[in-house]
Amino acid sequence: MGLNRWGFLAFLVGIFGLGVLLIPVADALPFLTRANLVVFALHAIAAMGLTLVMGFAGQVSLGHAAFYGVGAYATALLTAKLEWHPLLAMATGAVMAAILAALLGRVVFRLRGHFLAMATLAFGLVFYVVMRGWDSLTGGNQGTGGIPAFALGGLRLDSDTSMYLFLWGVLMVGIVAARNLIKSRPGRALVAVGASEVAAASVGIDVARAKMSVFALGAIYASVAGSLYAHYVTYVSPDSFGLLPSLRFLVISTVGGIDSVWGAPLGSAVVVLLTEGTREVVPKFVSGATGSYEIVAYGLALVLVLLFLPRGLAGGLALVVQRANEWLRGRERPTPAAVLEEVELR
Amino acid sequence: MKRKLRFWYATALLMASLLFLAACAGGEEEAPRMPTPTAARQPTGEPIKIGVNIEQSGAASVQGEAYVRAATLWQEKVNREGGILGRPVELVIVDNKSDPTEAAVLTRRLVQQGVVAIVGPGTSPTTLAAMNAILESKIPVFSMGSADSIVVPVEQRPNVFKTPFHASQNVEAILVDMKRRGIQRIGLLTVNNPYGESGLAAWRAAEQRGEVQIVAAEKFEANATDVTPQLTRIMSANPQAVVVWAIPPGAPLARRNAVENLRINVPMYHDAGAGAELFLRLAGQSAEGAFMIHPKTLVWDQIPPTDRQYQVLQEFGRLYTQRYGEMSGFASYVWDALGLLKAAIEKAGSTDPQAIIRALETMGEYVGATGVFRMDPRDHLGLSASDLVLVTIKNGKWQLVR
Amino acid sequence: MSEFLQFVASGIGQGAIYGLVGVGFVIIYNVTGIINFAQGHYLMLSALTAVSLREAGLPAVPALLVAIVAGALAGVVTDRLVINPARRHSPLMLIILTVGVAIALEGLALLIWGVNPRRYGPFTAGPPLEVAGAAISRQTLWVLGVTLAMALALWWFFQRTLVGKAMQACAMNRDAARLQAINPAQMSLYAFTMAAAVAGVAGVVLVPITSAYYDMGVPFGLKGFTAAVIGGLVSPFGALAGGLSLGVAEAVGVGYVSSAMAEGVAFTVLALMLVLRPEGLLARVRMRWA
Known part of the structure; x- marks a missing residue:
């Protein structure tokens, strides 16, 4: 379904309004603060890169946090030590992440099966070890700090609210870029690759090249989010970019749903709600309950969501919308893809 | 097939409840109730909230557990003895999972919940990641991280303190x-x-x-x-x-x-x-x-009565070992952080953050379990190396060498 | 020379553990196509259960056996409650489901056992054995002995029993196996149970060497996975060999390169293996399952 210019504008205003609306929601909920919104948006941007890799190239990455780390460390070192402009540092990080991803992809996409998963796992771990071991550059385990707040002209992002609104803007750009990509010629090629590599190759799509570019694009999303993370926290240490953060991005993407651009924001919102919600609710039921109950609840919730909503929340939502439509209009919607667009429009 | 699945879920549920019971039973065994004390004065009025932002799970959880135990014990003791300024103390204990980002977010959340001070985070990376939030909050924050850079240079860390030795x-x-x-x-x-x-x-x-x-x-x-x-x-x-x-x-x-x-x-x-x-x-x-x-906490029962910390160590050592069976090497850091805050609030006579910070910096000597703190505007730790002792192990027991 | 021998001796002891964890990865991956992220967590569950039972005063042998069964039960539960109901999901989704299982198991362990590491003494007390100037602790010998016994048992199982052969068939071609009236769901259950049991064995022999704690699952899982990949992810014996070589490489790396990057050794090996020889080091030997 095509969108005319007005429709597109309405769409943009719609998402922007949604983002602003989340602020009073966070204020109203006792267990959320605006800082949670910042984390939500950061993770959503990074995870959206992973959603592209998984949904549109059918590949899984277990080292996504390394690209997040490339951006964060690039920003940390370039802005704090060399006093580069934040934008320039962010761009440098993104280019480095893209190059790393392309190199990794070049080597790995020759292989079949789960090898990308394994290779990205290894890549992520090596990155983690190097960030810990290369003291003179990265500050080693102690990390590196003194990163200035993000500033662009007169705009200085030094409060949670301004940071969040800016991040939401970045997220919007990310969503629009991803949507346009899917509808473009290379994007359709990617969807074909995701559906069936053999079929895609048979109609003349360079599968390896397509996968490599989507992998690099995913790395750029993560790297930009990482740069902004560094500006927000003003300090980076290797623990934020190890295996567990990689798994967290994986969880966000899959819980949200990997075949919709809305998957990552949805998944990120759910993970924030789950983490903070269990922190708030569980102690009310079990007195003296500490972190452990939250972790069990988090793990179980993850398993249950994936068991019953294999296409993630976005997929589940699309199904609900489809059913509602059928019921209301008394006719069948043609394809799930059309339904997805329907969701995006609303 | 469906029936089979139901069978497995039932089995799992049974196992889970068994484990849960086991966990509960274990918990009771671990924490024998304190003898009901003769309450001094019942604290009244609006509770004073202090945030406790600790690594209860993840890489640093071994220290985290001792920290939370010390905090819980301290809260009970203080409220038993009349609270602070006659008001009860309420600790808001949260788990930052040893995750730097969570530590930062939780700091902001605690501030928003209206705590007058925060104890934690408990490690250097979590503290440094939360530093921005800590500095913006302007309330007194005690870290248990080991890095010197947490309180140095002090001009850039006006409201940050720590209790473990450098x-x-x-x-x-x-x-x-x-x-x-x-x-x-x-x-x-x-x-x-x-x-x-x-x-x-x-x-x-x-x-x-x-x-x-x-x-x-x-x-x-x-x-x-x-x-x-x-x-x-x-x-x-x-x-x-x-x-x-x-x-x-x-x-x-x-x-x-x-x-x-x-x-x-x-x-x-x-x-x-x-x-x-x-x-x-x-x-x-x-x-x-x-x-x-x-610190002398490990050999609290071997410290001679002439020692300045004798009284404090006796009380802390007895309370902690009675409740948890054995002494922890980490617990005193949180115990003292909370104690320092109490003393400062009482000295300032209010819970105004600036007043508490001023009181901490001008308190003079505070005899804690970790050591004798002498904080001032230039030194937000206030301990000296002479507060440390050398201990060794003889017949499975800690022994004071000197 | 004695220094080098010491590195090798240390490395073999650790490597045997990596190998035993790796065996589970191989069995599950071949039979079901899943990389099971909870593999190291079975080791953790068995290790902690064993500690609890020993502390409760149970004699060594029954305590360890019960602990291994507990680990295997966790494997059964994983398969029946999570993998089997989701068997129509994509393999990708199944892998992420095991991540969820791993998180839940770790939380459960934290809930039951708390954060503090625990330990029991070696199976047989006594000073370490001196071999050409290198000290080998008695527990390391136990680890090696148990690993050898496990290798023999696995060989017997896959080579001599019907179930073992059925599992091999499943690994070779799942659809063809189904035509032979082999039930893949059942094979998946067996695979998870066996993988968890082998990891459990590793767990209970490991405790005296180091200690047991709730978040040991991830590091051991990773090392085990690396071991399996070095072995080409096709044969349990490849995984054992991969584990041993990984352990030795790490220890020698510590000895002669840099101890700060020791962990990097393992993961660099993993990355290089995947890039250069994704079929594994031992593929040339045309390893069959036995």
Whole structure:
């Protein structure tokens, strides 16, 4: 379904309004603060890169946090030590992440099966070890700090609210870029690759090249989010970019749903709600309950969501919308893809 | 098929409830109720909220557990004894999962919930990641991180305090004993994490000052199962003593490998992080004869009544061991942080953040379990290396050396 | 020379553990196509259960056996409650489901056992054995002995029993196996049970060497996975060999390169293996399952 210019504008205003609306929601909920919104948006941007890799190239990455780390460390070192402009540092990080991803992809996409998963796992771990071991550059385990707040002209992002609104803007750009990509010629090629590599190759799509570019694009999303993370926290240490953060991005993407651009924001919102919600609710039921109950609840919730909503929340939502439509209009919607667009429009 | 699935779910539910019961039973066993005290005055009015932002799970959870125990114990004691300024104290304890980002977010959340001060985060990376939020909050925050940079330079850290000794002070205290024994050449084994890193940096600084010669420096991973290769390397450099800078399970593992596999016969020193009761339990027989530099808390029952900390140590030691069975090497840091806050609020007569910070900086001496704090506007730790003691293990018990 | 021998001796002891964890990865991956992220967590569950039972005063042998069964039960539960109901999901989704299982198991362990590491003494007390100047602790010998016994048992199972052969068939071609009236769901259950049991064995022999704690699952899982990949992810024996070589490489790396990057050794090996020889080091030997 095509969108005319007005429709597109309405769409943009719609998402922007949604983002602003989340602020009073966070204020109203006792267990959320605006800082949670910042984390939500950061993770959503990074995870959206992973959603592209998984949904549109059918590949899984277990080292996504390394690209997040490339951006964060690039920003940390370039802005704090060399006093580069934040934008320039962010761009440098993104280019480095893209190059790393392309190199990794070049080597790995020759292989079949789960090898990308394994290779990205290894890549992520090596990155983690190097960030810990290369003291003179990265500050080693102690990390590196003194990163200035993000500033662009007169705009200085030094409060949670301004940071969040800016991040939401970045997220919007990310969503629009991803949507346009899917509808473009290379994007359709990617969807074909995701559906069936053999079929895609048979109609003349360079599968390896397509996968490599989507992998690099995913790395750029993560790297930009990482740069902004560094500006927000003003300090980076290797623990934020190890295996567990990689798994967290994986969880966000899959819980949200990997075949919709809305998957990552949805998944990120759910993970924030789950983490903070269990922190708030569980102690009310079990007195003296500490972190452990939250972790069990988090793990179980993850398993249950994936068991019953294999296409993630976005997929589940699309199904609900489809059913509602059928019921209301008394006719069948043609394809799930059309339904997805329907969701995006609303 | 459906029925089969239901069977498995039922089985799982049964197992889960069994485990849950086991967990509950275990919990009760662990925490015998205190004898009901004769309440001094019942605290009344609006509770004073203090945030406690701790690593209850994740990489630093071994310390985190002791911190939370100390905090819970302290809250009960204070409310039993009339609260602060006659008002009850409410601790808001949250788990930052040893995650730097969560530590930062939780700091902001605690501030929003209206706490007057925060104790934690408990490690350097979590504290430094939360630093921005801490500085913006302008309320007094006590960290239990080991890095000096948490409170230095003090102009940039106006509202940040800490209670554990600097790594450099631990080094200073060990060096005093080494000089006495004529030890010059040492081998250094540090855990490859922020904790070990701060120790390594402090030793390197001491070497630069010419106080010691490091003939071998090796690292090991926090989850290593065998550090014999590292120790072999160290011993081949022929040091007069070996220093291990790590927390459990790394520290006791290093001791065991050294004693059991390599029969190392030079003195081995551990720092205060090596973990008290856990060190004894995990190193077993091999713990005998190991040296550890530590606050007096480990040997609280051997401190003579003439000691200035005698009263405080007796009270803290008795309360903690009665409740939890054994002393922890970490617990006193949180105990003292909360104690300092209480004293400051009482001195200031209000819970205004600036007033509390001023009171902390002008309090003069505060006798805590960790040591005697002398905080001032230039020093937000206020401990000196002479508050540390050297202890060793004899017949499975901690023994004061000097 | 004795220094080198010491590194090798240390490395073999650790490597055997990596190998035993790796065996589970191989069995599950071949039979079901899933990389099971909870593999190291079975080791953790068995290790902690064993500690609890020993502390409760149970004699060594029954305590360890019960602990291994507990680990195996966790494997059964994983398969029946999570993998089997989701068997129509994509393999990708199944892998992420095991991540969820791993998180839940770790939380459960934290809930039951708390954060503090625990330990029991070696199976047989006594000073370490001296071999050409290198010290080998008695527990390391136990680890090696048990690993050897496990290798023999696995060989017997896959070579001599019907179930073992059925599992091999499943690994070779799942659809063809189904045509032979082999039930893949059942094979998946067996695979998870066996993988968890083998990891459990590793767990209970490991405790005296180091200690048991709730978050040991991830590091051991990773090392085990690396071991399996070095072995080409096709044969349990490849995984054992991969584990041994990984352990030795790590220890020698500590000895002669840099102890700060020791962990990097393992993961660099993993990355290089995947890039250069994704079929594994031992593929040339045309390893069959036995």
